[in-house]
Amino acid sequence: DQQVKQNSPSLSVQEGRISILNCDYTNSMFDYFLWYKKYPAEGPTFLISISSIKDKNEDGRFTVFLNKSAKHLSLHIVPSQPGDSAVYFCAASAARSSARQLTFGSGTQLTVLP
Amino acid sequence: DAGVIQSPRHEVTEMGQEVTLRCKPISGHDYLFWYRQTMMRGLELLIYFNNNVPIDDSGMPEDRFSAKMPNASFSTLKIQPSEPRDSAVYFCASSFGQGAGEKLFFGSGTQLSVL
Numbered sequence: 001d002q003q004v005k006q007n008s009p010s011l012s013v014q015e016g017r018i019s020i021l022n023c024d025y026t027n028s029m030f031d032y033f034l035w036y037k038k039y040p041a042e043g044p045t046f047l048i049s050i051s052s053i054k055d056k057n058e059d060g061r062f063t064v065f066l067n068k069s070a071k072h073l074s075l076h077i078v079p080s081q082p083g084d085s086a087v088y089f090c091a092a093s094a095a096r097s098s099a100r101q102l103t104f105g106s107g108t109q110l111t112v113l114p
Numbered sequence: 115d116a117g118v119i120q121s122p123r124h125e126v127t128e129m130g131q132e133v134t135l136r137c138k139p140i141s142g143h144d145y146l147f148w149y150r151q152t153m154m155r156g157l158e159l160l161i162y163f164n165n166n167v168p169i170d171d172s173g174m175p176e177d178r179f180s181a182k183m184p185n186a187s188f189s190t191l192k193i194q195p196s197e198p199r200d201s202a203v204y205f206c207a208s209s210f211g212q213g214a215g216e217k218l219f220f221g222s223g224t225q226l227s228v229l
Contacts, residue, residue, distance in 0.1 A: 034217065041222065043207070043220030043221050044157070044218075044220050046217035089156070101170065103159075104156055104157035105156060106155075107157075
């Protein structure tokens with residue numbers, strides 16, 4: 001049973017446009033959410049996070065939105081750049097879990113077309 | 115800082131052979147995690163250590179899998195005997211501090227192919 005779901009395995013966007021990556025979760029105990037980015041032949045790297053006490057967190061071109069009632073979060077990249085082409089993983093954890101047991105989604109391959 | 119270092123980068127072996135994957139976490143980090151990435155299941159946590167002690171190995175798929183952390187700077191994940199369904203990318207990650215959601219630092223992974 002996947003507790004964190006990324007239903008779109010791939011997304012293509014034109015350079016300069018907005019990229020929106022979506023993530024749904026089922027475990028209501030999750031209260032901290034992260035996005036990781038992964039380039040080929042590299043490990044995932046942390047991108048941005050959000051606590052459940054917030055509904056938005058922004059870092060430069062990257063903004064994460066959290067809708068707790070819908071158990072949904074999204075990552076917005078504006079403007080998208082070719083270097084953003086990567087696999088994006090959504091991850092979640094619960095405060096009561098014994099240290100950072102992140103549950104990851106299956107990933108979305110973003111391709112930004114020049 | 116060199117980051118999390120994993121070896122080998124690629125491993126090709128035959129079914130039934132023993133496979134040992136190695137990891138050196140970032141110095142000073144007190145948590146170490148082993149993840150496996152497959153197309154079907156994405157990134158799944160296999161086991162994690164805190165201060166060299168295994169805390170949760172509920173993600174280890176079978177008794178064929180074992181992990182050790184003899185000291186703060188080294189960990190191994192062993193598969194014996196290996197099977198074709200073990201083919202995946204295995205990531206090691208480390209982090210520091212308490213609290214949920216602390217960001218992890220991943221190594222570049224070991225691509226394992228079991229023929």
